[in-house]
Structure formats: structure tokens, C-alpha cells
Amino acid sequence: MKVVVVGNGMVGSRLVTELCASAEPGAAALDITVLGAEDHAPYNRVLLSEVVAGAYDVAAIDLPGVVDPRVGVWAGVCAVAVDRAAQVVVDSTGGRHRYDALVLATGAAARVPELPGLRRDDAALTPPPALTPTGLGCDAAGAAASPLPGLLAPRSDSAGLVPGAHVLRTIDDAREIVAASVNARHVVVLGAGVLGVEVAVGLAGRVGPDAVVHLVHPRGLMNAQLDAAASEVAADAVARLGVHVRTNVGAAAVVLHDGRVTGVVLDDGTQLPADLLVVTVGTLPETTLARGAGLDVDRGVVVGPDLATLRDHRVYAVGDCAQPPDGGSGLVGQGWDQARRLARTLAERAGALAVTPAGPRPEASDGVPGDDCSCGPVDDSSVVKVKGRGVDIVAMGVSGSARPPACGAHPRRTVRLSDPDAVRHLEVVVQGGRVVGATCVGGGAVAADLVAAFTRGTPAPRDPAQLLVRAVGPVGGSAETPVRIPDRATICRCNGVTKGDLVQAWADGSRTVEDVARTTRATTGCGGCKAPVCGILDWLRAAEPARSAPAAPTAPAAAERGEVVRSDSRS
Amino acid sequence: MPATETHCPYCALQCGMRLSPPSAEDRTAPPDGGERRRLPVTVEGRQFPTNRGGLCQKGWTSASVLAAPDRLTTPLVRDATGTLVAATWDDALDVVADRFRAVRARYGPDAVAVFGGGGLTNEKAYQLGKFARTALRTRNIDYNGRFCMASAAAAANRSLGLDRGLPFPVTDLDGGQAILLVGSNPAETMPPLVAHLAGAREHGGLVVVDPRRSATAELTDDGAGMHLQPVPGTDLAVLLGLAHVVVHEQLADTDYLDARTTGLDDLRPDLAQWWPERTEQVTGVPADDLRRAARLLAHASPHRGGVGAYVLTGRGLEQSRQGTDGVTAAINLALLLGLVGRSGSGFGTLTGQGNGQGGREHGQKADQLPGYRSITDPAAREHVARVWGVDPAEIPGPGLPAAELLRALGTPGGPRALLVHGSNLLVSAPDAARVRERLAALDLLVVCDFVPSETALSADVVLPVLQWAEEDGTMTNLEGRVLRRRAALPAPEGARSELWIWSELARRLDAPGRWSTDPSAVFDELARASAGGRADYSGLSHARLDAHETATNGADGGGLYWPVPSPDHPGTPRAFLDTFPLPGGRARLLPVHHRGPDDVLDTAHPVHLVTGRVLQHYQSGAQTRRVPELARAVSDAYVEIHPLLAELYDVAEGDTVRLTSRRGTAVAVVRLTRSVRPDTLFMPFHWPGENSVNRLTNPITDPVSGMPEFKVATVRLAVVTGETVGAAPVAVVTVAAAPVAVTRGGAR
Numbered sequence A: 001m002k003v004v005v006v007g008n009g010m011v012g013s014r015l016v017t018e019l020c021a022s023a024e025p026g027a028a029a030l031d032i033t034v035l036g037a038e039d040h041a042p043y044n045r046v047l048l049s050e051v052v053a054g055a056y057d058v059a060a061i062d063l064p065g066v067v068d069p070r071v072g073v074w075a076g077v078c079a080v081a082v083d084r085a086a087q088v089v090v091d092s093t094g095g096r097h098r099y100d101a102l103v104l105a106t107g108a109a110a111r112v113p114e115l116p117g118l119r120r121d122d123a124a125l126t127p128p129p130a131l132t133p134t135g136l137g138c139d140a141a142g143a144a145a146s147p148l149p150g151l152l153a154p155r156s157d158s159a160g161l162v163p164g165a166h167v168l169r170t171i172d173d174a175r176e177i178v179a180a181s182v183n184a185r186h187v188v189v190l191g192a193g194v195l196g197v198e199v200a201v202g203l204a205g206r207v208g209p210d211a212v213v214h215l216v217h218p219r220g221l222m223n224a225q226l227d228a229a230a231s232e233v234a235a236d237a238v239a240r241l242g243v244h245v246r247t248n249v250g251a252a253a254v255v256l257h258d259g260r261v262t263g264v265v266l267d268d269g270t271q272l273p274a275d276l277l278v279v280t281v282g283t284l285p286e287t288t289l290a291r292g293a294g295l296d297v298d299r300g301v302v303v304g305p306d307l308a309t310l311r312d313h314r315v316y317a318v319g320d321c322a323q324p325p326d327g328g329s330g331l332v333g334q335g336w337d338q339a340r341r342l343a344r345t346l347a348e349r350a351g352a353l354a355v356t357p358a359g360p361r362p363e364a365s366d367g368v369p370g371d372d373c374s375c376g377p378v379d380d381s382s383v384v385k386v387k388g389r390g391v392d393i394v395a396m397g398v399s400g401s402a403r404p405p406a407c408g409a410h411p412r413r414t415v416r417l418s419d420p421d422a423v424r425h426l427e428v429v430v431q432g433g434r435v436v437g438a439t440c441v442g443g444g445a446v447a448a449d450l451v452a453a454f455t456r457g458t459p460a461p462r463d464p465a466q467l468l469v470r471a472v473g474p475v476g477g478s479a480e481t482p483v484r485i486p487d488r489a490t491i492c493r494c495n496g497v498t499k500g501d502l503v504q505a506w507a508d509g510s511r512t513v514e515d516v517a518r519t520t521r522a523t524t525g526c527g528g529c530k531a532p533v534c535g536i537l538d539w540l541r542a543a544e545p546a547r548s549a550p551a552a553p554t555a556p557a558a559a560e561r562g563e564v565v566r567s568d569s570r571s
Numbered sequence B: 001m002p003a004t005e006t007h008c009p010y011c012a013l014q015c016g017m018r019l020s021p022p023s024a025e026d027r028t029a030p031p032d033g034g035e036r037r038r039l040p041v042t043v044e045g046r047q048f049p050t051n052r053g054g055l056c057q058k059g060w061t062s063a064s065v066l067a068a069p070d071r072l073t074t075p076l077v078r079d080a081t082g083t084l085v086a087a088t089w090d091d092a093l094d095v096v097a098d099r100f101r102a103v104r105a106r107y108g109p110d111a112v113a114v115f116g117g118g119g120l121t122n123e124k125a126y127q128l129g130k131f132a133r134t135a136l137r138t139r140n141i142d143y144n145g146r147f148c149m150a151s152a153a154a155a156a157n158r159s160l161g162l163d164r165g166l167p168f169p170v171t172d173l174d175g176g177q178a179i180l181l182v183g184s185n186p187a188e189t190m191p192p193l194v195a196h197l198a199g200a201r202e203h204g205g206l207v208v209v210d211p212r213r214s215a216t217a218e219l220t221d222d223g224a225g226m227h228l229q230p231v232p233g234t235d236l237a238v239l240l241g242l243a244h245v246v247v248h249e250q251l252a253d254t255d256y257l258d259a260r261t262t263g264l265d266d267l268r269p270d271l272a273q274w275w276p277e278r279t280e281q282v283t284g285v286p287a288d289d290l291r292r293a294a295r296l297l298a299h300a301s302p303h304r305g306g307v308g309a310y311v312l313t314g315r316g317l318e319q320s321r322q323g324t325d326g327v328t329a330a331i332n333l334a335l336l337l338g339l340v341g342r343s344g345s346g347f348g349t350l351t352g353q354g355n356g357q358g359g360r361e362h363g364q365k366a367d368q369l370p371g372y373r374s375i376t377d378p379a380a381r382e383h384v385a386r387v388w389g390v391d392p393a394e395i396p397g398p399g400l401p402a403a404e405l406l407r408a409l410g411t412p413g414g415p416r417a418l419l420v421h422g423s424n425l426l427v428s429a430p431d432a433a434r435v436r437e438r439l440a441a442l443d444l445l446v447v448c449d450f451v452p453s454e455t456a457l458s459a460d461v462v463l464p465v466l467q468w469a470e471e472d473g474t475m476t477n478l479e480g481r482v483l484r485r486r487a488a489l490p491a492p493e494g495a496r497s498e499l500w501i502w503s504e505l506a507r508r509l510d511a512p513g514r515w516s517t518d519p520s521a522v523f524d525e526l527a528r529a530s531a532g533g534r535a536d537y538s539g540l541s542h543a544r545l546d547a548h549e550t551a552t553n554g555a556d557g558g559g560l561y562w563p564v565p566s567p568d569h570p571g572t573p574r575a576f577l578d579t580f581p582l583p584g585g586r587a588r589l590l591p592v593h594h595r596g597p598d599d600v601l602d603t604a605h606p607v608h609l610v611t612g613r614v615l616q617h618y619q620s621g622a623q624t625r626r627v628p629e630l631a632r633a634v635s636d637a638y639v640e641i642h643p644l645l646a647e648l649y650d651v652a653e654g655d656t657v658r659l660t661s662r663r664g665t666a667v668a669v670v671r672l673t674r675s676v677r678p679d680t681l682f683m684p685f686h687w688p689g690e691n692s693v694n695r696l697t698n699p700i701t702d703p704v705s706g707m708p709e710f711k712v713a714t715v716r717l718a719v720v721t722g723e724t725v726g727a728a729p730v731a732v733v734t735v736a737a738a739p740v741a742v743t744r745g746g747a748r
Helices: A010-022 A045-053 A171-181 A194-210 A228-239 A288-292 A332-349 A445-456 A464-468 A499-507 A513-520 A530-543 A555-560 B089-107 B122-136 B150-160 B170-175 B191-202 B235-248 B254-260 B264-271 B276-283 B287-300 B323-336 B378-388 B402-408 B432-440 B498-508 B519-530 B542-552 B628-633 B643-648
Strands: A002-006 A031-036 A071-075 A079-083 A088-091 A096-098 A101-104 A108-110 A165-167 A186-190 A212-217 A244-247 A251-257 A260-266 A271-273 A276-279 A283-285 A315-317 A383-385 A393-397 A412-419 A424-431 A434-441 A490-492 B004-007 B016-020 B042-045 B076-078 B084-086 B112-116 B141-143 B178-182 B206-209 B225-228 B309-313 B346-349 B417-421 B444-449 B461-464 B473-476 B481-485 B607-612 B638-641 B656-660 B665-672 B680-684 B698-701 B712-719
Touching: A002 A010, A002 A096, A010 A031, A010 A332, A045 A171, A045 A194, A079 A288, A101 A332, A165 A171, A171 A194, A171 A276, A186 A194, A186 A260, A186 A271, A194 A212, A194 A228, A194 A276, A212 A260, A228 A244, A228 A393, A228 A412, A228 A424, A228 A434, A260 A276, A383 A445, A383 B276, A393 A445, A412 A464, A424 A464, A434 A445, A445 A464, A445 B276, A490 A499, A490 A530, A499 A513, A499 A530, A513 A530, B004 B481, B076 B089, B089 B112, B089 B417, B089 B444, B089 B461, B089 B498, B112 B122, B112 B402, B122 B141, B122 B378, B122 B417, B122 B473, B122 B498, B122 B519, B141 B402, B150 B323, B150 B346, B170 B191, B178 B191, B178 B235, B178 B287, B178 B323, B191 B206, B206 B235, B206 B287, B225 B287, B235 B264, B235 B276, B235 B287, B235 B323, B254 B323, B276 B287, B287 B309, B309 B323, B323 B346, B378 B519, B402 B432, B402 B698, B473 B519, B481 B542, B519 B542, B638 B643, B638 B656, B643 B665
Parallel strands: A002 A031, A002 A101, A031 A071, A101 A315, A165 A276, A186 A212, A186 A276, A212 A244, B112 B141, B112 B417, B178 B206, B178 B309, B206 B225, B309 B346, B417 B444, B444 B461, B607 B680, B638 B665
Antiparallel strands: A079 A088, A088 A096, A108 A283, A251 A260, A260 A271, A383 A393, A393 A434, A412 A424, A424 A434, B004 B016, B016 B042, B076 B084, B076 B461, B473 B481, B607 B712, B638 B680, B656 B665, B656 B712
């Protein structure tokens, strides 16, 4: 079966890896062609903001390439047309690739807003012209022929913007921003979604105190994920990292001097100086190819639950370019999940599904816990977490301002912990006995616990407020003086000796650590309890004049109830 | 009787012990009173590098099992009415030999299978492997170490070319600045080891990865280190996340990687997929904690000027369907940091059973011959065949690994007879109800044991054997140190050593070769068979071990660690210092993937179940449940539940709950604790019958190591009303001349 994959990004490359893994390596049934517009091996796009922040080296974010005789990768070669009748993809070098299955994994492009001064007048974003076949010989059948890398691939998504203005979508964009930041003294980041926050915080860290970073957003910070209260706390958190946050005000125009960016005028008339402008106002699914092929395109390429396009079951779409029935999240988790599922479908279609050594699954389940709530299943891949030094913002499921209504059968509870002075804002939404949403700013480990509960659908406690503090830990504070250590508390774990046992040993005449070791064996294991044993003996010694006979220990009774050894109390 | 210097019968730390005659002021009973059982010896710790004189409660009370009232001292054979009755040794051995022969005649030699144990001495492990291959001529021999060390062994062999639990002396840990412990709880499972973690704790460098706030995790409190608490079954992903940070924050030891490893180019892009925020989402461990832990390890590593760092794994990581890959991820991390094969740093696994190390080197494993040789290697077969006095072609090929072997028992084409040594399968194997079914389907089950364990009580023939203080031999502890076990007591009338039993059976089965009953002579043969193998013991003998022990007198730095390829070779305390026994002398970095546990959460099974041990009990509890102090300290099967989860299910402390997995049900008493996650239950596995957590565990195995997924299952829970779970009664069989009325359990 000939499979053509258009797009060699995070999802396209994952699909190919999974497909190779799920089909018998020996079987020659698969012949996979990958067309990648970027002249680069697949890399981790999620980490581009970390590259901008200087946390990752640009060379360090490569993803695994596929080394498999069944796969031919054409890096730097775009697909320019699909002839569905002939089942052929035409590439930018004029090569023609026949397919039995075509997968569109073209991803998304950075959205460029209509902002006066932002675009180069002479650089309208047009797709590269389709060449007539030139004998370059990149028909899939002639895989030995080498394509000319980079011939016509777009260098970066920022190519259509005026000098000084950038978007951040490709590795080349990241390189250019990093280069531009070296001399930047006035940075403006337009758009305070997740990427905007990451870039602003990252650049603030990179340029240091000598430069100013403004983050401008027409609504509340991260308004797609956060409601107004959370957004305000998040803005405060970002401001404390050295970013000048300007929310609820949009940009009106870009100020140019000699064709270069020198400032940004805001809706309220303020003018911010700028020598580096980064535009992070969202993405648009890359659907040009699908549209040209006559496929249904809404926001993205419309696909069914099986990821096949509605009009043509030989054509599939995955990742950011796809619009599945439940909508595209723009998160890589969803794309990777689609890649895994589609790989399985295609492997089955190829009739080459590897025999998995595991036995039959007891129940069909996709790792998503069963949901008996009629409100619809939770998309467990919809966790949004902002990356970057010192940033701690996480949102998942039901969160933000626009929330789906709860059903009558499963009343919803929303519990909030508002602690703005400590830059903390936590909210959890429980419905049908499980966490269906949460928002955490400054939540620390609580956020990680909520992610685990949300993605796995584990039972939520009766009082959802309990979810806003850490559940695991010692009981109460540590008992710092022997008086407050309960008799049943284990002091020597190696030998199961409780404080009560030590008190009894004292009563029976043991006075030194050596005595106690002989009579109770405390301290004779790892020796780690020597200090607390000494402490208890000192306490008993101090109490001696006042109490000739220490109170009868209760430990043996507790031991019979089997309570002693697993005590949570610590020495 | 003079004092005897020997080692503890239980775990792989093999703490040094001195056994003396009970004196006037002896401890014939536990210090806290209770049943006064006359003990034949007094136990005390002695100076030895692993324990430095200390012992845990199990060690102190180990003499109690010697005086167990239901000690087996006569062979038992099940009669026509299904009752186990006392028999003479000659009769019992005749029955066994005749029926083995009959099964073999009817179904072929592979129809007789052997199941060994990681508690057997090296001599017995060796002789049992030889007995299976040359006397029974079966390929089907495996052992309970498959449930213990198989994943770590497979991973170490694959990445480093050699599997020696700790390839360095345990005392090296003392000098470590950081120690990463993944899925291990030594504070309960081998308490004296905790003393060796003290140095790292002083540096704030103990990092424990465990879904529970275990006793070991608590050791990280107060600035002693960090506890990373992943969702059960995601520890492999935690390791990938840590490795990601090491690589991408440029904390890796690039000189070491260049000089001593292969595979970095493949590993690096694979790790690019595990950035901390994604790892957090998969594991529940906060991204910042992952970064902090990775930096802590890196700063302790030699290439960044640290004093030294160690990565250690345990069953929590290994007893999983991705256990081999999990350990591989741990090795990758250690290699990235340049730790392996460097004095003062390293990678290791904490072996569980007393002779878990030696037990996996001398031929009890389905795919191995003595000296850690592969049974499919023609040169290895030839060498061993020469020592055994057989034709190489007569040595069978690899047999079924443990879990598969158990599944095949009594099935068409599967084994019809089983010989069990040192293993209580009915309690310790996964999916216990199914194991009971399979054992009941056999034509013949023979169990060698010294107490009537649950498995022994379901056997057709029970052969009483010796305990640790009654036998001589050698053990190889978790460091690969070969040490001497010495008899302090005569064997009780009626019990026999396995070496004697196999020599008798071998004679009855007309087996070729020599079948010595002298452990020292068997060791010499083992040494010859291991010569040239990876685990080469050829330079060792009982005499040399004794002399060495006298000379070093338990001081740190002593010890004979394999390989010891000649009588004048000093042993190998630290492996890999110069090279790895792999092509090019380089260790392999291998990309691995996280799949997670087989059991998934759903509405019918909404919480995780993790399993493990408690300090007072050892493995199936067959020994420790017979020690009054230990049984009293932890008497009943229990399950740990977080108070928030308990509230949800209206469960209170002390209630009895029924847990149900896709395999079956088990009941246990509730203990409320905030040391477990609210989405996770913990239940130890030391109890039989309906208290056995292994009725719930998943028998699915790791495709490389054959290790079952003991550690993670998903379950539901419900309160059991109107029932109480008593302490599982220890079935006491008093064997006199009269028949014993023990009806075989199971389906027949």
C-alpha cells in the first residue's frame, strides 16, 4: 500500500514512526512517502518558545527521524496539488506521488492580524508556483533520486512581515527571534495566549533588565483558558517575572522607520517603542492543499471520527490541520493520539498489522476512564500548561469564561481558592464524581495532582475543596518533643520498637542506648533512630525525679490491634 | 557448640550473623513477651560491610522458624483418599521417580517441569539446573527470580553486557552525594541498607521515586532529598523526563558518552519528546520537581565536580510489562551522567531474595547454563556438557519462563508434573486463583519445603528439607559478593538436604554424571562449570572463601566479588571500570518507550492498586508468619487507603473491604493513611487465600524478561459487612507416625 504523508512535523513524523512500528517490518506491503515543507528533520515545535527563552539549544529539539527502508522523506519539498481522481500528489518540484492513502499533516500557520504596517506590501503570502515537471525525478517510484532540499520551501513564517516583526511557528522563526533579541532594547509581544506568555517571559529572561518587554493583549491574559479572576492573578505572576503586561488593550498600528519596526500604537493611543515585535495571536490550520483538492474545509480539514475526510475515504487529516468532530485543540497530545489511531487503521488496511504479543484486552478502552455522565466525555488531552522559568499556569477541561452547561443528572461543583497576594488562584470543577476541569495559577504540586485526577478520571473526594491542597503527606506537623509523640509511634522501624516500648524498657531499668538496644533491639538495625532514642531517654531521665513510675505504656494493647508498626508518626 | 559465623536467611543484603548456643541469659523469647518458644540458637548481628552489626526484626527473630512447631520432618505422600500421610524417604522417592518416569514415558521429558527459588544456595541452584537438564532431561526449568530480578537482569545485560545487581560494593554508596532510588523501599525491605544512604541524605541528595510516601520516601524529609510521587505505572516516564532535562540543559557527561557509549544520536531525539511539562501530564510529577531532581543528580556527578551519584532500581519499576525498558531508562540516565563504571558512582539494582543474584547465575533460569551462560550458545553448551559428563546435544534448549510455565501446567502439551523448591507459588505468583487451578490440573506436584507452606499443602508429595542454619553452602549477595552460609545446628531427624534428594532421584532415574551431596564438592563443580562465563567463580572454593573471611574479619573493603577467574585473582569489587563486555567495549544507550500499565482505569475499576512488602514479612510469609513476634506485629492482610477515598466509600479504619480486579477478588482490613495517593490503594502480598493480593495482580508479562506486572492493577472496592478477616491461620501439621489429615486444596 502506498501511503503519502504531507507534512513532517510533530504529528506527521509520529504517524510514520507508529505506522512502521505497527506493521511487520518484513512485509513489503507499505511504501511511505513523506513530503516535508521545512528543510529540516522533524523537531519539537512545542519547545520553540523554550529555544527563544534560551532554555534549549536549537539543535537539541530534534525528534526521532524514521530510518526504515519503506519510508522516503522529501525534506524541503511541498505538496502543491492533489489529483484525487488519479490518486496522485504533485510536489513543488513537479514530482508526482501515487497513493492508496493520503494523510494531510500540514499543521497550522501563524495567524497574522490585519494591522497597519505589519505586512510587507510587496510580500503577499502566496504559495510557491507549481512547476511543470522538470525531470528532477521525484516520483515516489524513483526513491533513489535525491530531491533538491530547500528549493522552494518557505524559509520561515515571518517572511511576509516587515523587518523587526516576527511570528513564532518554525525553527527558522525561533532562530531569527533569538538573533534579533541580541540587540533588542524594546520588545513588544502582541497576543497574550499561551505562546505569547511563554515568549514574553522567555524574552524578558533573555534580554535582562536592560531591555523592556511589553505583552499586549486586547482581552484578559490567556482569556481562552482563564476567566477574569484567574487571568488577573496570572497577569500579576507574569508581571513579577519582569514583563510589562498591557491587557484589555489592542494594537492599532505598527510604527515603521525606514521600513523597520520602531514602535506599536495601542488602541488607547499609547505608543510603545519597539525594535523587536513578536506576533503571537494564534494559528490557522494549513488547509490550502485540501481546499484545492475539493475537500470539505471549515476551520480545518473536516474529518470523521476515523480521521478520514468526508468526501474521500482515501484521504485523512491529522494534527493541527484537521478538524475532527470534537474540534481541534491545537495541542500536540491530541495530534499524537490521532497519529497512533490512524497508524493502526492504516496498518490494518495494509493487512500487515503486527501480531501484538499481549493477550486480548479484557475491555475495549482507550485509557480514558468510562464516563457515565451524559454531559459528554472529557477530552483528557486538553491540558494547557504554560512553560517557562517561574511560570506556573495550568488549565484543563471546564475552565475559563466560556463553560459548557452541566446536565441535570450530574450537578457541578466549582470550588475556588483565591489567594491573590501570594499570586495563587486555584479552581477545580467536579461533576459526576470526577474532576472535569481545573485552573491553577501558582498551584505548584497541586496542579500536577489535578492533572493526574483529570486525565485519569479517578474518584474525586466528597468535598472538592480537598483537591485544592496536597493530599499526601505526614499527619499534622512533626512531633518535635517526646511528650507529644504518641506511645504507638514507631521509633525504630527496623525492629518495630514504639515509644511505648522504650518507656516500658525505661521502667524495667534500661538507662542507656546500649541497655535499650539489648532489651528492645532499638537502634540495632540501620541505626538511624539513635538520635530520637537518645532524645526519649533524655526526656525520661528529666522526668525521673517527678515520676518514679512512668505511666503504663499503651503500646502493647495497640500492638495487639495491629496498629503499631505502620504508624505515620515519625521520630 | 561454638559460635557460627553465617548470614541472615532472608534478603539479598545477607547481613552478617553470629549463631551461638542459647545461654542462661538468652533470648528464648521475644523481649516483649509472648509465646515462649525454645530457640535452638541465639542470633546476633556481627560486623559485616552490608549491615555493620545491625539486624532488622526479621533477622533478630530468624531463629524462631528453626523451632516452628509445624516443622516438616518426614516425607508426606497423598494417599488414595486424598490425604497427605507420612512415608519413608525410600517410599516417597520411589513414588516421585516412578511417576516422573511415567509422565516422561507418556508425554515426553518436557512434561516434567521444575520450579526453583532465589533463596537456594549457589550449590543447590547449580545442582537443580543440572538435575533438570540431565536427570529429568527437561527444558522446562525456571524459578521465582523471574518474578524478582528478570527485568533488571535483562536490561543490564542488554545495555551494559553484564548483570551484577550492584556492580560495586554496597559501602560505596556511603560516599555518594546523590542517590536516585526508583521503585524501591529498602527502609522496609532491607532496613540495614538505610545506613548506606546516610551520606547522600546529609548532602540533601536522596531522591526517591515511589507512588507511595513509603518509609524510604520519608527519609527524604527535612531537606534530606526529594520524593517524586508518580501515578502508579509511570515511573519509566519519570526517568525519560529526568533524562530529557539532563540532555537538554546540557548536563550530560559528553566526554564519557563519546568515549564509553554508543547510541546517543538515537537517544537524543527520542528524549526530545519528554519535556518536563509533558512528563508532568503523564506522571503527575511537577515539571519543576523533575528539573530540580535532574539537576541535583547532575551536580553530584563527577563530570560536574560532584562527589558521586548513583541510580538504583527496585521491583516497583521492574515488576511491570515494561520493566526491562524501565530499567533501561534508568541505565540511560546513569550513562548520560557518566556514572557507570566509575569508582564512587554507578548504576545498580537492589536484588530482593537472599540468593537472588547467585540464583540467577547457575542454571535455574529457563535460558541459562552455569556461569551466566546462554543455553543457546554452542560453546557454552559444550563447556558445560563436559563438566556434566554428557553429550552437548543431550542438553535441552531454552524452556518456558515462569509465568508462561505456570500458565501451561496441566494444559494439553504443557507439563504434567512439577517439582518445586524454595517457592510458595500459591501466594507469590500473579493471578493466584489461576495458579491454584493449574497446580490442581497436574498429574503430580512435588514440593520441597521445611514448613507446610500453602503450596506444600496442595502437593502430592512433600519432601522435608533443611533450613539455613542447618546447611553449608554459598550465597551471592546483592553486590555480587560470594559468601559462606554455615551450618550451626544438626539437621532435625527426618529432614534431608536437597543435594541428597537429587542424588537419590538421579540414581533412581539412571542419570549420568556425579551427584555429590557435599556442598563444597558441588561448589567445586559449579566453579568449573562457570569458568570462562560472565559470572566466573572458577577461582573460588569454600576453603578460599573461609580463609578470606578470616583474614578480612568483616571489615569494609573485604569480600570476593565475581568474576574471580583464577585462584590468585583478587575478585572484582567494581565492574566496568575499564570497559563494558559489549562490542567495542561500549555501553549502549537504547531508546525506550512508555506504554503504561495493562490495566486501565474505568468505572468498574476506578482506582489503582499497588503491591509490596512490609518490614516484618518476607515474600509469601511462609517463614515470617510462623515467627510469633512478626506475626503479632503485622498479623492480618491489610490495605492502605487514603482518608479521602475512604470517605467516598464510607470505609473506616479496621473495616474489611473486598477488592476486585479483572482477575478476581481479595479481602483485607483497612488502614487509613495519608501516605498513599487518593487514587491508589496499597496492599502487601504476604498472605494466602482470600487475603492474597496476588489474586488481583495481572499475569501479563514483559516481552523481554517474562516479568509479570505485579505492581499495578486497577480495582474497585466495597465494604464487606458481617464478615471479619481473621489472621490467616497457620495450618499446623504435626507429623508423627499417624497419617496427617490434610486434604489437597484446589479443584480435585
